[in-house]
Amino acid sequence: MSKVGAAGEVQKIEETRSEDVNLHKIQNEDIFNVLSEERIFLTDEQSRQVCRKIDRVILPVLAWVYFLQILDKSVLGYGAIFGMRTDANLNAHQYSLISSCGYWAQLAWQPFSAWLIVRVPHRILMPVIVFCWGIATCGLAASTNFQGLLASRFLLGLFEASCLPLFTIITTSWYRRSEQPLRVSIWYGTNGLASMLGSLLAYGCSFLSPSASLYRYQVLFLIVGLLTVLTAPWIYWKLDNNPAEARFLTPEERLWAVERLRDNNAGAASSSINWNQVLEASWSPVTWMFVALTFCVNTCASVSNTFGPLIISGFGFTSRQTILLNIPFGALQLIIILFASYLAVKFRIKSVVLACLMVPCVVGSALLYALPRENNDGPLLFGYYLIAFLFAGNPLVVSWLASNVGGQSKKSALVAFYQVGSSVGNIVGPLLFSTDQAPGYKKGLSAVLGLFVAVVAIVVLMAFMFLFLNKRKEAERVRNGKPAKIHDRSMDAKYGAHNADDDDEAAGKGVALGGNSFKDISDFKNDEFVYLI
Numbered sequence: 001m002s003k004v005g006a007a008g009e010v011q012k013i014e015e016t017r018s019e020d021v022n023l024h025k026i027q028n029e030d031i032f033n034v035l036s037e038e039r040i041f042l043t044d045e046q047s048r049q050v051c052r053k054i055d056r057v058i059l060p061v062l063a064w065v066y067f068l069q070i071l072d073k074s075v076l077g078y079g080a081i082f083g084m085r086t087d088a089n090l091n092a093h094q095y096s097l098i099s100s101c102g103y104w105a106q107l108a109w110q111p112f113s114a115w116l117i118v119r120v121p122h123r124i125l126m127p128v129i130v131f132c133w134g135i136a137t138c139g140l141a142a143s144t145n146f147q148g149l150l151a152s153r154f155l156l157g158l159f160e161a162s163c164l165p166l167f168t169i170i171t172t173s174w175y176r177r178s179e180q181p182l183r184v185s186i187w188y189g190t191n192g193l194a195s196m197l198g199s200l201l202a203y204g205c206s207f208l209s210p211s212a213s214l215y216r217y218q219v220l221f222l223i224v225g226l227l228t229v230l231t232a233p234w235i236y237w238k239l240d241n242n243p244a245e246a247r248f249l250t251p252e253e254r255l256w257a258v259e260r261l262r263d264n265n266a267g268a269a270s271s272s273i274n275w276n277q278v279l280e281a282s283w284s285p286v287t288w289m290f291v292a293l294t295f296c297v298n299t300c301a302s303v304s305n306t307f308g309p310l311i312i313s314g315f316g317f318t319s320r321q322t323i324l325l326n327i328p329f330g331a332l333q334l335i336i337i338l339f340a341s342y343l344a345v346k347f348r349i350k351s352v353v354l355a356c357l358m359v360p361c362v363v364g365s366a367l368l369y370a371l372p373r374e375n376n377d378g379p380l381l382f383g384y385y386l387i388a389f390l391f392a393g394n395p396l397v398v399s400w401l402a403s404n405v406g407g408q409s410k411k412s413a414l415v416a417f418y419q420v421g422s423s424v425g426n427i428v429g430p431l432l433f434s435t436d437q438a439p440g441y442k443k444g445l446s447a448v449l450g451l452f453v454a455v456v457a458i459v460v461l462m463a464f465m466f467l468f469l470n471k472r473k474e475a476e477r478v479r480n481g482k483p484a485k486i487h488d489r490s491m492d493a494k495y496g497a498h499n500a501d502d503d504d505e506a507a508g509k510g511v512a513l514g515g516n517s518f519k520d521i522s523d524f525k526n527d528e529f530v531y532l533i
Contacts, residue, residue, distance in 0.1 A: 039259070039262070040255050040256065040259040042256050042259050042260065042495065043495075044494050044495045044496070046256055047256065047260050047495035048495070049253075049256075050249065050253050050256045050257045050260060051175070051179065051260070053248060053249060053253070054174050054175070054243075054246075054257070055183075057238060057240075057246075057248045058170070058174055058239070058240070059183060059186060059187070060238075061126075061235060061238050061239050062167055062170065062171070062183075062186075062187040063186055063187045063190050064190075064231065065126065065130055065163070065167075065231065065235065066163070066167060066187045066188065066190050066191075067190035067193055067194050068130070068134075068194075068224070068227065068228045068231060069133070069160055069163050070190060070191050070194035070195075071194040071197065071198050071224050072133060072134075072137045072156065072160075072224050072225070072228055073102070073156070073160070074194055074195060074198050075137075075198055075201075075202070075220050075221060075224055076098070076099060076140075076153070078198055078199070078201075078202035078217075078220060078323065079202075079217030079220060079221065080095060083215065083216065083217065084149075084215070084217040087144065087215045087217065088143070088144055088145055088146060088149060089145065089146070090146055090149075094146050094150075096430045096431055096433070097150065098146070098149050098150050098153050099153075099430035100426065100427045100428075100429075100430045100431060101150055101153050101154045101157065102153045102154060102156050102157025102158075102160070102426075103157055103422075103423040103424070103426040103427045104154070104157070104423075104427060105154045105155070105156075105157035105158035105161065106157045106158070106160065106161040106419060106422075106423040106426075107420060107423040107424060107427070109158050109161040109162075110161060110416045110417075110419050110420050110423070111416065113161045113162040113165060113416060113419070114165065114412045114413055114415070114416035115273065116162060117162060117165055117166050117169055117412050117415075118272070118273050118408065118409060118412050119273070121241045122166065122169075122170055122239060122240075122241050122242075123236060123239045123240060123241050124236075125162065125166065126166060126235050126239060127232040127233065127235040127236040127239075128232075129159050129160070129162050129163065129166075130228060130231055130232045130235060131228075131229055131232035132155075132159040133155075133156050133159035133160050133228065134225050134226070134227075134228030134229035134230075134231070134232065135225070135229060136152055136153075136155040136156040136158075136159055136225075137152075137156060137221055137224055137225030137228055138221070138222060138225035138226065138229070139151070139152035139155065139156075139225075140152040140153065140156070140221040140225070141214075141218045141219075141220075141221035141222035141225060142218075144215070144218075161419065161423075164398070164415075164418075164419060164422070165412070165415040165416055165418070165419050167187060168184075168398055168401070168402050168415050168418075169402075169411065169412060169415065171183050171184055171187075171399075171402065172264070172402045172403075172411065173242050173243070173261075174242070174243055174257075176260055176261065176263065176264060176490050176495070177263075177264050177403045177488075177490035177491055177532070178345065178490060178491045178492060178493060180399045180402060180403060181341045181344045181345050181350070181395070181396070181399040182338075182341050182342070182345060184341070184395045184398050184399040184402075185337045185338055185340070185341030185392075185395045185399075186338075188337060188394060188395035188398065189333070189334045189337040189338055189395070190334075191330075191333055191334075191337070191391055192330040192331060192332070192333030192334030192335075192337065192388075192391070193330065193334060194330070195304075195326060195327070195329060195330025195333060196327050196330035196331060198224075198330075199323045199324065199326045199327045199330065200327070201220060201223060201224070202220060202323050203320060203323045203324060205217075205219050205220045206319065206320050206323070243257035243258050243261070244257075244258055260495065263488070263489040263490035264490045265406055265490070265523075265526055265528055265529050265530075273409050274407065274408070274409040274410075274520065275409070277407045277408075277409035277410035277413065277522050278409055278410065278413045280407075280410055280522055280524060281405075281410045281413035281414045281417065282413065282417075284414075284524075285465065286404065286405075286414075286462075286465070286469075287413075287414055287417050288417075289458065289461065289462045289465065290397070290401050290414070290417065290418055290421065290462075291417050291418065291420060291421035292421065292458055293397055293421070293455065293458045293459065293462070294394075294397060294418050294421030294422050294425065295421040295422075295424055295425040295428075296425065296451045296452075296454050296455045296458065297390065297393045297394055297397060297425065297455060298394070298421070298422045298425030298426050298429065299425035299426070299428050299429045299432070299447075299448070299451055300361065300365075300387075300390055300425075300429070300448045300451050300452060300455075301390060301391070301394075301425070301426070301429065304329065304384075304387055304388075312325055312326065312381070312384065313439075316373070316377060317377075325381065328385065329384070329385055329388055332385055332388035333388045333391040333392075336357075336388055336389055336391065336392045337391060337392045337395055339392070340353055340357060340392035340395075340396060341392075341395065341396070341399075344396055344399070345493075348491055348532070349533055350396050350399070350400045350532065350533070351400075351459050351460070351462060351463035351466075351533055352463075353396060354393060354396045354397070354400070354455075354459050355455075355456050355459045355460065357389045357390070357392050357393055357396075358389075358390075358393070358452050358453075358455050358456050358459075359389075360386040360389040361386065361387055361389050361390045361452045362449065362452045362453060363383070363386055364382075364383040364384065364385070364386025364387045364389075365383070365387065365445055365448050365449045365452060366383075366449060367379060367380065367382065367383030367386070368380060368383045368384060368387075368441075368445050369442060369445040369446055369449060371383070373439050373440060390452075393455070394422075397418075398418070400532065401414060401415070401418055402415070403532045404466065404523065404531050404532055405522070405523055406521065406522050406523035406525075406526050406529050407520055407521055407522035407523065407525075408520055409520075410522045410523070432444035432447050432448070463533050466531040466532070466533045467533060469531050470530060470531050470533075473527060473528075473529065473530070473531075476527045477527050477528070480527055482527065482528070486528060486530065488530040488532075491532070
């Protein structure tokens with residue numbers, strides 16, 4: 001590999017083995033500086049060895065915490081079918097406001113959330129926000145009226161605001177682009193597990209005898225709130241800030257862990273904010289396409305997130321039957337999320353997989369809208385279960401977004417914009433399904449049906465946009481004396497230290513490939529960045 005010096009001469013950067021590097025003199029951020037000048041020789045087996053260690057330590061933390069976030073958020077729906085609306089004297093619109101107010105908090109908090117993710121070490125930030133939203137969930141258990149439930153739900157949303165952006169940044173900081181979709185699907189797939197466990201917890205609470213001191217919905221909130229609070233110290237014990245600081249890796253393995261990320265072209269970790277990158281993210285059409293896509297997906301998700309149990313009970317099932325029938329829905333979510341992730345990795349085309357996922361959703365919402373509620377329990381339940389395909393959409397969108405942005409500040413800003421789209425969608429969604437529409441919810445279902453179609457149109461438009469951007473990158477590389485087409489090694493299933501054809505062609509032109517990998521520059525400024533379609 002080579003780079004151009006100030007005088008235009010080509011200097012050879014030696015490809016060294018990690019044992020040739022003085023491991024005692026480099027720590028943390030210095031690792032990125034060392035690897036900017038030297039490429040560490042790394043075999044596929046060594047790369048897999050490090051990846052397995054990361055999977056054993058970092059991935060369980062992400063999966064468990066995301067599971068808790070979904071569980072804490074979804075128990076509101078289970079509380080609704082166990083008398084919360086009656087016990088707390090809620091009218092039809094008050095329940096919808098309680099459901100959506102957490103997302104108002106997330107929307108307002110996003111700028112500060114993006115700042116926190118860049119400035120505060122992840123090992124500190126994650127346990128703090130988990131502890132705080134656990135306390136807020138316990139606050140729901142202490143609330144017996146509209147005002148108390150609204151305030152607690154607002155605080156819960158506020159402290160959860162950093163969760164998904166933080167998880168996205170962590171995943172891209174530890175894994176190669178080819179590895180990210182599966183890891184995102186694993187922690188996001190706990191959405192289904194939370195639905196199943198939440199249903200079982202609610203089913204168990206349904207057998208509690210009425211109490212003068214606690215309603216059944218309060219017991220449910222208290223259990224999940226305390227579980228969340230107790231998790232915070234464990235997170236601090238297990239989590240590390242980035243691969244360069246990983247306590248569970250040896251000094252040599254830390255070099256390997258960072259070297260593995262070279263081909264992502266996403267830049268090195270940074271604790272300072274580059275405001276030029278933030279501005280670049282704000283005017284980029286890529287950003288607003290992702291915001292529109294995220295808005296549509298999360299608005300549609302309100303069909304099951306908040307009103308799922310109420311919709312099922314509207315088919316004529318009892319409260320306990322409703323809870324049990326929501327368990328297969330959670331299992332379907334998990335299966336479909338993992339299967340969609342496998343397809344995205346196998347065929348390397350997220351846009352096609354994402355568009356295809358919407359077809360069952362269109363069919364399912366059409367069945368729920370068109371079929372009468374009398375004597376159609378089977379077809380209605382089948383239509384509702386088809387909506388589970390939607391939940392494979394968000395992890396694909398998250399991994400697609402994270403893979404198509406370079407620069408730490410720009411990535412944090414883009415993920416914050418993503419969360420804005422998600423929050424607005426989750427605000428709008430419950431308002432479409434006010435309880436006075438029961439049992440048919442025709443107005444809400446007709447809106448959701450149109451949004452599923454809109455998702456397909458946006459995905460197709462984005463695929464063409466990324467094709468255009470890649471063509472523009474090819475022209476830029478030619479102007480800079482580099483090969484027009486370069487192999488995107490970050491998407492290779494098997495790790496390779498280098499691609500001889502690309503490097504030889506570049507060296508013959510007096511330029512180098514890979515020199516921007518650990519520089520904190522955006523995808524727009526990096527001529528070697530390849531957008532994923």
